[in-house]
Amino acid sequence: xxxxxxxxxxxxxxxLEEFGENLRCARLRRDLxxxxxxxxxxxSRGTLVKIERGDENVALGFYFRVLTVLSLEKDLSxxxxxxxxxxxxxxxxxxxxxxxxxxxxx
Numbered sequence: 871x872x873x874x875x876x877x878x879x880x881x882x883x884x885x886l887e888e889f890g891e892n893l894r895c896a897r898l899r900r901d902l903x904x905x906x907x908x909x910x911x912x913x914s915r916g917t918l919v920k921i922e923r924g925d926e927n928v929a930l931g932f933y934f935r936v937l938t939v940l941s942l943e944k945d946l947s948x949x950x951x952x953x954x955x956x957x958x959x960x961x962x963x964x965x966x967x968x969x970x971x972x973x974x975x976x
Contacts, residue, residue, distance in 0.1 A: 878926050883924070883926070886924035886925075886926055887923065887924035888924070889924055889933075890921055890922045890923050890924030890925070891922065891924070893921060893922055893933075893936055893937070893940065893942075894922040896940045896942060897922075897936075897940060900940060902939075902940075904918050904919065904922075907936060907939050907940070910939040911932070911935035911936050911938070911939045912935060913932050913935060913936075917932055918936065921933055921936055934946065
């Protein structure tokens with residue numbers, strides 16, 4: 871039984887489209903053609919076009935290959951590095967320590 875595919879929300883779609891556009895701009899700044907990047911990434915030019923449009927149906931691994939060709943793969947490791955919301959949620963679950971007794975402080 872196949873599960874129904876959920877469409878991205880409009881704001882999620884915009885983020886992915888912006889990511890694709892950023893990749894396109896990075897490619898153009900490096901003066902690389904779409905054919906060159908596609909060949910170096912081991913993907914078709916059509917897949918690269920989809921990536922640069924922010925297509926949600928392209929596997930993350932293909933996005934990563936393009937990042938690698940553009941020497942931007944380390945940018946991916948920065949994702950969620952400083953997760954302020956996650957840290958706040960984690961801290962909220964930590965048990966509160968009781969105050970140390972006077973005897974323990976001496």
